[in-house]
Amino acid sequence: MPDTTPDNSPAIEIRDVVKQYASSNKAEPKLALKGLSFDVPQGGVFGLLGPNGAGKSTLINIMAGLVNKTSGSIRIWGHDIDRDHRNAKTCIGIVPQEIVFDPFFTPFEVLENQGGMYGIAKSLRRSEELLRAVRLEDKRDAYARTLSGGMKRRLLIAKAMVHSPPILVLDEPTAGVDVELRRQLWELVGDLNDQGVTVVLTTHYLEEAEQLCDRIAIINHGELITNKPTRELVGMMGEKIVAVTVDADITDLPHDPRFRKCVKAGERVIEVTYDKSEMTAGQVLAKLQEQGFTVDDVTTREADLEDVFVQLTSQVGQG
Numbered sequence: 001m002p003d004t005t006p007d008n009s010p011a012i013e014i015r016d017v018v019k020q021y022a023s024s025n026k027a028e029p030k031l032a033l034k035g036l037s038f039d040v041p042q043g044g045v046f047g048l049l050g051p052n053g054a055g056k057s058t059l060i061n062i063m064a065g066l067v068n069k070t071s072g073s074i075r076i077w078g079h080d081i082d083r084d085h086r087n088a089k090t091c092i093g094i095v096p097q098e099i100v101f102d103p104f105f106t107p108f109e110v111l112e113n114q115g116g117m118y119g120i121a122k123s124l125r126r127s128e129e130l131l132r133a134v135r136l137e138d139k140r141d142a143y144a145r146t147l148s149g150g151m152k153r154r155l156l157i158a159k160a161m162v163h164s165p166p167i168l169v170l171d172e173p174t175a176g177v178d179v180e181l182r183r184q185l186w187e188l189v190g191d192l193n194d195q196g197v198t199v200v201l202t203t204h205y206l207e208e209a210e211q212l213c214d215r216i217a218i219i220n221h222g223e224l225i226t227n228k229p230t231r232e233l234v235g236m237m238g239e240k241i242v243a244v245t246v247d248a249d250i251t252d253l254p255h256d257p258r259f260r261k262c263v264k265a266g267e268r269v270i271e272v273t274y275d276k277s278e279m280t281a282g283q284v285l286a287k288l289q290e291q292g293f294t295v296d297d298v299t300t301r302e303a304d305l306e307d308v309f310v311q312l313t314s315q316v317g318q319g
């Protein structure tokens, strides 16, 4: 890892970043990022979430040097990506969404070539060590085209770590992969983070972001909606949901001014969302009984990241 660690400064500093894609004969100009500012602290696993088209890939591609921003600034490990491009680049490893390899290279050669591209002397390269880390040592000399999808993704992570960057960015690393492979990839991400690598990832799997990330930023329509520790974000709404199965088909729903939401979730299931600071599950049930419902069964759950995400992303209008 580079020894230029900036004490306590953020791993990535994003300031007023605007990206306007130019119009083409098919498309209107598109303002994909509308003055985005936030920090990624050192040492954690940071989740970048947002619905399709929110601007996540645009931001990652700007950091990777694949897309030019229109204005604003980004510092990576203290290095400005425009003024100090070379140092900024050595401090970040990026795993792209799409798998691209020359099919005729072996995993060992892929890593050696990447090491060469970063100007790392042969004696200092870590190709064998990285192959072990992503559990591909027995595929060292196989052609990349013969690897399974999961193996290719692991090889991409190793490739992004060839120059030992302190920051690893993964763009949708688990999109479309099966449960077992997803588990393996997250384990790998966890191991790298334990070794001190700051990880930034985008994902559509909110449950995983909730489990893996210690901090989450949500962007929507190119704007930052929130950036908070995961626990705070999930606890933010203080809402609880109680699902009640009643003994007859539902014609009218129960009502109470303290119910945040009350919906029919099945033939005989009513789901009531309420604020924990305003009422208890017992009071919800009492209300239902008072209004003539006979309760057969009850389950409750806390609001999770998915609820928070839906609530926050539906508050901002189309831009």
Ligand SMILES: Nc1ncnc2c1ncn2[C@@H]1O[C@H](COP(=O)(O)OP(=O)(O)OP(=O)(O)O)[C@@H](O)[C@H]1O
Pocket: 021, 022, 027, 030, 031, 032, 050, 051, 052, 053, 054, 055, 056, 057, 058, 059
């Ligand atoms: N090369 C481009 N030219 C014009 N518009 C683009 C280009 N790339 C992306 N966009 C637009 O910019 C917006 C942000 O796209 P981006 O791919 O960054 O979103 P995203 O959050 O990564 O979405 P996804 O999760 O689907 O990958 C979208 O409206 C998209 O259509």
